[in-house]
Amino acid sequence: MKAFLRLLLWEARHLQRSGPAWLVCGGLLAASLLATWAGGRNLARHRGEVAALAAQYATQMETITREFSPQGEAGYVAYYTFIPTHWPMSPLAALTTGVRDVVPSVIWVRMLGLEGQLYEADLGNPALQALGGLDLAFVFCALAPLALLVLGHDAFTRDRDLGRFTLVAAQAGGLGRLLAARIGARALLVVGTVTLAFAGACAWLHVSPDGRAARWLLAVWAYLACWTSLAACIAVVARSVAGSLALALTTWVASVILVPALLNLALTAAFPVPEGLALTVHQRQESHAAWDRPRAETMEKFFVHHPEWAGTPPVEGRFAWRWYYAMQEMGDQSVAAQSQAYRHNLRSRQAVMTRLAWLAPVAYAQLALSARAGTDLDAHLDYLDRVRAFHGELRRRFYPLFFAEASITPAQFDLFPPFPAEPPAAAAPSGPSLWPLLAIGALAFGATRLLLRRRFL
């Protein structure tokens, strides 16, 4: 073991004298710095947005208080009152954008039909959004493997091209030990750079060094361990620097760009998901159609879901708030199956993607990191579920007032509950297991060992 460590130190000295190693690590650190800055900016913007919610809500309630003093119909007040909900962004989420850049983090909800409100989001710059944001997870998942391949592909081929491989091979006891030292030194350099960048990002963004952050970093290490084995395999299989570089770049482009894109296309085709807009339109059409239907018909449907109100007097006159809100809820009910399918198919896509990790380790690692940072699809759908539950609570509080055709005073505005922003601690997901990444690494390691047994002249 001591002899191997000494050899590892020698390989580190080789790297220290090599210009490309400094360049690659410097580039990786610069990209990490930029990603951390971008993540910090997103975090600050999100926090600013969330911090402003209370003031915006207070301003809104002042207006509503003015309009409905000394009192107003509960239905009217509920119609005009928007309540802010938000998906809190942890500092760790600043390192892993996940799906946060394509879904809303703040939703103002009111008593109307919910489905349409869930998918409303402002797109700042769709063209820029299509490119995707730069975050530390991207740097670690896409650029760190590239750094590893660039540094490691010529572990043997450089010696072959410069005519010293026979001397090296004759001198070295086993080529496996030499390869392990060479690739190991390069992997340690990249992992060290990545860990340094992570530590710097944590200090900058005040990420607490808790178990979640440790599991995030562990996922990065497992992913890079997988790429270390692949780099070793490439170093052995190629016979020249040009060959190993071409193989390394081809592997990187295929693994990081092509395969995930093709997989995404295949999964999109296999699990079609209705657009959020389609759900919104369907729900609105259903609600609006109810204006032209007999009121009793709408109320009968409503009573199926709310038998507790079944014995109440029929709706009379041109308008009643209980009928209006029943129309809204029935609009939601009309797309309930589609909404369920929407969530089910999104989760199915993710589940299949998780199972196909061996085809696209980069996609799997992104899933693992975003799950650990709470920015993955599951976390987003959980937020929507919490908004749904919150909206249900609003209905439970206000339906008695609508059926009583009551009015409320500003003193009763605390009937609008605040949104419970923080999910229960038990809901914090652990994310996909790291075993598939380690298994890919083990497969590549096995292949490398087999290749090393070939004659090499």
Next chain:
Amino acid sequence: MLTAQKLHKRYGENIALHALDLAVAPGELYALLGPNGAGKTTTINCFLGFLSPDGGSVAIDGLDVAAHGLETKRRLAYIPEQVNLYGHFSGVENLAYFAELGGHRYEDAQLRAFLIDAGLQAEAHDRRVSGYSKGMRQKVGIAIALAKQAKALLLDEPTSGLDPSASHEFSQLLRKLRERGVAILMATHDLFRAKEDATRVGIMRHGKLVRELTAAEISHTDLEKLYLETMRA
């Protein structure tokens, strides 16, 4: 120490070695002569374990190379025709690194002593190898072989490119190694050096060992005549 029995190797249709029998005892220097493509380097590569024989066997110190690759490598040192080193390291650093590869660790003074033994001037020890001449690199290669303290030494055209003085120093060094009981197999085109340094000389042609003689029994002129006759036959 070094033995090849009925060694057979082919590259596609070309037969590189045909039933080669060879034995080099401890303290003996066996010079393999022959034109390009005669099979000299292939023989050395089989001893190094770089090539697997298609038939027969090679053994070092009684250990079959195919079955005991690691153990046989430990008993072997090798100097190729072109000693290419790491240009960003000095001579001492290259020697220390290659010694480490071979599982040896030496103090700085010992490393310098090996370099001096190999004929490399002390003022060159700490200079980067990228500025070395071919002869100087060859001397570092010799120092690497010395530092391995192997029982057998394989040399593939070791004096190619060395000036006469360096070549003579190299001969002295080989003599010292022989006296220490090292078995040496040297592939060379240099008939003079073969006659001077070797205890036995083998002439190869088309993968076969066609002549084998004791160096002491023959003069320089006769060796050259015999070599040319063998090539013409």
